[in-house]
Amino acid sequence: AAIATCLSDVEQHRSSQCAARIPEAGALLDLLEKCPERQQKGGFPVVVFEGLDATGKTTVTQSVKDTLNGILLRSPPDCISQWRTVFDDEPESIKRAFYAAGNYILASEIAKASTQAPVIIDRYWHSTAAYTIATEITGEVQGLPPAHDEVYQWPEDLLKPDLVLLLTVDPEERVRRLQRRGLKKTKEEAELETNSLFRQRVEESYRRMVNPACQEVDASASKEEVLKTVLQLISKHCAL
Numbered sequence: 001a002a003i004a005t006c007l008s009d010v011e012q013h014r015s016s017q018c019a020a021r022i023p024e025a026g027a028l029l030d031l032l033e034k035c036p037e038r039q040q041k042g043g044f045p046v047v048v049f050e051g052l053d054a055t056g057k058t059t060v061t062q063s064v065k066d067t068l069n070g071i072l073l074r075s076p077p078d079c080i081s082q083w084r085t086v087f088d089d090e091p092e093s094i095k096r097a098f099y100a101a102g103n104y105i106l107a108s109e110i111a112k113a114s115t116q117a118p119v120i121i122d123r124y125w126h127s128t129a130a131y132t133i134a135t136e137i138t139g140e141v142q143g144l145p146p147a148h149d150e151v152y153q154w155p156e157d158l159l160k161p162d163l164v165l166l167l168t169v170d171p172e173e174r175v176r177r178l179q180r181r182g183l184k185k186t187k188e189e190a191e192l193e194t195n196s197l198f199r200q201r202v203e204e205s206y207r208r209m210v211n212p213a214c215q216e217v218d219a220s221a222s223k224e225e226v227l228k229t230v231l232q233l234i235s236k237h238c239a240l
């Protein structure tokens, strides 16, 4: 049922066909079936970090986790990340179904972790939605579905975080960080780098997401400054 909200009938039919063709898809669906539906959050705050690649999510989530003695999780969750490269090479709809399913599996981990400590998350539903929306159209941000369109709504059966912070840096600084990091790029990241319109569509989609909306954080400052800003926002919005 959880997957029904993120996949249309056609896509579900396709994913069962694809389960026959890709063994990993069968394993993924099995894992998803085992996740209880409509997971509830525990008593500790759940804070998500979003943003384009190299905006500093990994850096800041690690520091926030250390400062708050929290639990750090990511989407897609570690238990399915070994299948990621398989799905990244599949057609767009199958690839997105993998990430969407990953969010529901992650929700079970969040539910459990948030009974123990503050939960810090590197990407969640907003990533899946923003990258999907930005991929479905071409050209300028004017071509995106209008603000308030239902594509910008959080799925009603997916555990909601308390706070979502969207890290943004100017394009030149982002490229400098990408180069300094020097990691192997995924196909999509390489495309992002050359395709500034795509990047603008991703960021604009992030900004249109509602319920919960993303709170934007200028992450161009030093690591220490960014951490300070983020910790202030967390203490303002969440009871620690």
Ligand SMILES: Nc1ncnc2c1ncn2[C@@H]1O[C@H](COP(=O)(O)OP(=O)(O)O)[C@@H](O)[C@H]1O
Residues within 6 Å of the ligand: 051, 052, 053, 054, 055, 056, 057, 058, 059, 060, 177, 178, 180, 181, 219, 220, 221, 222, 223, 224, 226
């Ligand atoms: N505030 C910052 N100022 C300068 N460099 C940063 C800052 N935050 C992160 N970086 C560097 O930028 C690169 C990308 O950061 P990372 O945390 O991996 O981003 P993401 O997880 O969003 O892809 C890394 O090399 C990191 O050390």
Ligand SMILES: Nc1ccn([C@@H]2O[C@H](COP(=O)(O)OP(=O)(O)O)[C@@H](O)[C@H]2O)c(=O)n1
Residues within 6 Å of the ligand: 052, 053, 054, 057, 058, 075, 076, 099, 100, 103, 123, 124, 125, 127, 128, 129, 131, 186, 188, 189
């Ligand atoms: N919840 C998620 C997480 C990632 N993704 C996809 O994964 C890509 C980024 O993942 P990544 O591991 O390279 O992110 P960074 O660690 O580089 O920030 C995005 O381009 C999305 O296509 C998604 O669709 N949904």
